[in-house]
Amino acid sequence: xxxxxxxxxxxxxxxxxxxxxxxxxxxxxxxxxxxxxxxxxxxxxxxxxxxxxxxxxxxxxxxxxxxxxxxxxxxxxxxxxxxxxxxxxxxxxxxxxxxxxxxxxxxxxxxxxxxxxxxxxxxxxxxxxxxxxxxxxxxxxxxxxxxxxxxxxxxxxxxxxxxxxxxxxxxxxxxxxxxxxxx
Numbered sequence: 328x329x330x331x332x333x334x335x336x337x338x339x340x341x342x343x344x345x346x347x348x349x350x351x352x353x354x355x356x357x358x359x360x361x362x363x364x365x366x367x368x369x370x371x372x373x374x375x376x377x378x379x380x381x382x383x384x385x386x387x388x389x390x391x392x393x394x395x396x397x398x399x400x401x402x403x404x405x406x407x408x409x410x411x412x413x414x415x416x417x418x419x420x421x422x423x424x425x426x427x428x429x430x431x432x433x434x435x436x437x438x439x440x441x442x443x444x445x446x447x448x449x450x451x452x453x454x455x456x457x458x459x460x461x462x463x464x465x466x467x468x469x470x471x472x473x474x475x476x477x478x479x480x481x482x483x484x485x486x487x488x489x490x491x492x493x494x495x496x497x498x499x500x501x502x503x504x505x506x507x508x509x510x
Contacts, residue, residue: 330421334364339457341368351381358388361422366392387459390441394466397435399426435470442467 337357354372357365367394372385403414403426406478415423442463445452450460472480479494482504486492494502 330362333360333362337362337368340372345372345375346377348378348381350376350377351384351441353382354384354388358392361419363421363425379449380452381417383445383452383459384454386441386449387445387452387454387463390438390445390463391466393434393438393441394470396429397431400429400434401431403427404431439467439470474496 340350340353342395344353350372354369359365366389369385369389373382373389376382376385379428381443399414399418399422401409403423407415418426445463446460446467450458450463452459454462456462478498482494484492
């Protein structure tokens with residue numbers, strides 16, 4: 328019942344305000360919605376809004392939704408009975424069933440393409456803390472370079488005794504990296 332009402336509200340908002348520049352703030356709200364109408368709305372806004380910034384926000388949020396869906400689908404496929412029960416309790420039945428039927432590699436690729444589009448076409452759009460281009464590039468870097476089992480990117484810095492060091496000097500050894508700051 329609530330899902331039908333949410334879908335109706337989203338559909339009305341997109342139908343009546345698609346041409347509005349203020350739709351950008353709505354995009355962030357719709358992105359948090361697990362109702363399939365939210366994803367349809369983002370796709371409609373991306374393809375039909377006349378405003379560059381609004382389309383950029385929709386593209387970024389749609390890409391992030393795809394990546395989250397791929398991650399959940401992967402977790403469901405790899406889960407044992409106990410973790411499956413935990414995942415079922417955390418997500419709505421609709422969201423869980425939808426994710427269960429997804430092909431993670433395909434959805435992941437779609438999400439990455441959307442974020443590449445953000446970098447190339449909407450990189451200048453302001454996000455919460457930085458441009459969407461920088462946020463999308465950071466997400467893509469993490470996906471492509473910072474996953475378990477991947478070789479860590481080169482890190483250069485000062486070692487314990489103030490001698491220059493490179494992470495690659497320790498290849499094949501167990502390494503503990505401690506990142507800290509005093510901000």
